[in-house]
Amino acid sequence: MESSYEYGFVKMDDESFDRLSTFVTREYGIKLPISKKSMLESRLNKKVKSLGLDSYKTFLDYLFSKEGMQAEVFNVIDLITTNKTDFFREAAHFQFLTQDFLPRYQQEYNRNALKIWSAGCSTGEEPYTLVMALEEYRRRHPELTYSLLASDISLRVIQTAFQGIYTMDRVENIPMEMKRTYFMRSKTDADLVRVKPQYRNKIQYKRINLMDDQYSLSREDYDMIFCRNVLIYFDKQVQERVLRKFCGHLRRGGLLFLGHSESIMGMSLPLKQVRPTVYQVTT
Ligand SMILES: C[S@@+](CC[C@H](N)C(=O)[O-])C[C@H]1O[C@@H](n2cnc3c(N)ncnc32)[C@H](O)[C@@H]1O
Incomplete structure (x- = not known):
């Protein structure tokens, strides 16, 4: 043999x-x-x-x-699992959120305390990008508060996200001013930075398998779900099942963000497209 x-x-x-x-x-x-x-x-x-x-x-x-x-x-x-990710990945999403959608959403739905879920958060770059984008927005709209849930199936990436420590090359595309505001340099290793504690504390972590029948989260409670570059690894039927569950956790008028190569085409879901790969709940 x-x-x-x-x-x-x-x-x-x-x-x-x-x-x-x-x-x-x-x-x-x-x-x-x-x-x-x-x-x-x-x-x-x-x-x-x-x-x-x-x-x-x-x-x-x-x-x-x-x-x-x-x-x-x-x-x-x-x-x-494949955990490729980046700070400000698909930056148009964060621009749309803070420059276009949020001012309207705050007014129309009278929402000043946002709940956001990063589902498939990998090593934390996506939820920390949201912290940075929302903190910048709050300079002009201090009435807005937010809470962030970040989840993944992999405990290793959740641990990395929780620690918030990154090598210099990971943060090189973040503007210098933002780097100064949101990160601190390691005292012992010149190649490392860490998200400042007041910003790390903005995020709660949970291990959630998106395949579970139900997620242990309140229904119709989230203003936004980011699930980007995760569904791409699933087949179409599983994608639709997961997306239907997301719809049940979004508030009226809430948004779902998918990755650049993902779409809801051919699925019958209560969502309308408002930007490429951005969908709003219609019910
Ligand atoms: C390529 S990363 C995407 C990270 C980030 N959302 C982004 O767009 O940069 C995909 C993540 O999905 C997670 N994932 C894969 N299957 C999952 C499942 N069944 N439940 C929850 N997370 C899952 C992986 O562990 C991985 O961290």
Whole structure:
């Protein structure tokens, strides 16, 4: 029989790939076509070896045991998810929010205490961008207050977001004045900055699997949901299910922001498009 262990690299057999991808898609919505096999193999290799195992079959037998599900499933999800993100990613969204939408929304719906949810927040750049955009807006509209919920399936990224520590290259595109206002430099490492505590405190974190039947959040309570570049990993049916749940958590007139390559086309949802990839609840 062909060995699955070659030069210290554990090869993934097709059956193991099927077992793992079926589990990940069912539990977390993330599609894993066969073209992702080598990506999966290389991301999980270190983990398999660190457990002293020499095949994916034995690794999955362990992972799907009661013990493995408790000890390892979180680590595996951390390794499988794609967490690419940036400060001020798709900047047009934040411009539209603060320059166009918010003044109207505050008046029309008499809302001065916003509740915003960043669903699939990754390492925190999206919710911290919202803090910066809203704080800048508050200079002109001090009557506005806000609270931010940031959630993700991966505990590793939530921890990074909570800490709010970034390398210099991550913040290089933020204007200098804003960097001074919202970040402080590390005293021990010239390459690190940290979001100031008064701005870190604006965000609450929660681990939420968007595949769950219900989210433990109040209904019709959010003014805005940002779920950008997350649904792209799900198939169309799962996307529609998640979006329907989001609609139930948005207030009348509230907004849903999706990523640049995501859309609600072909879905029957109580949403109307107000900008590219920005939708408003119609009910
Ligand atoms: C590419 S990042 C997007 C980050 C940010 N929203 C942005 O646009 O820059 C996608 C995030 O979705 C999260 N994710 C994937 N599947 C998820 C699920 N089932 N429930 C919650 N979050 C999920 C991943 O862990 C990852 O951090």
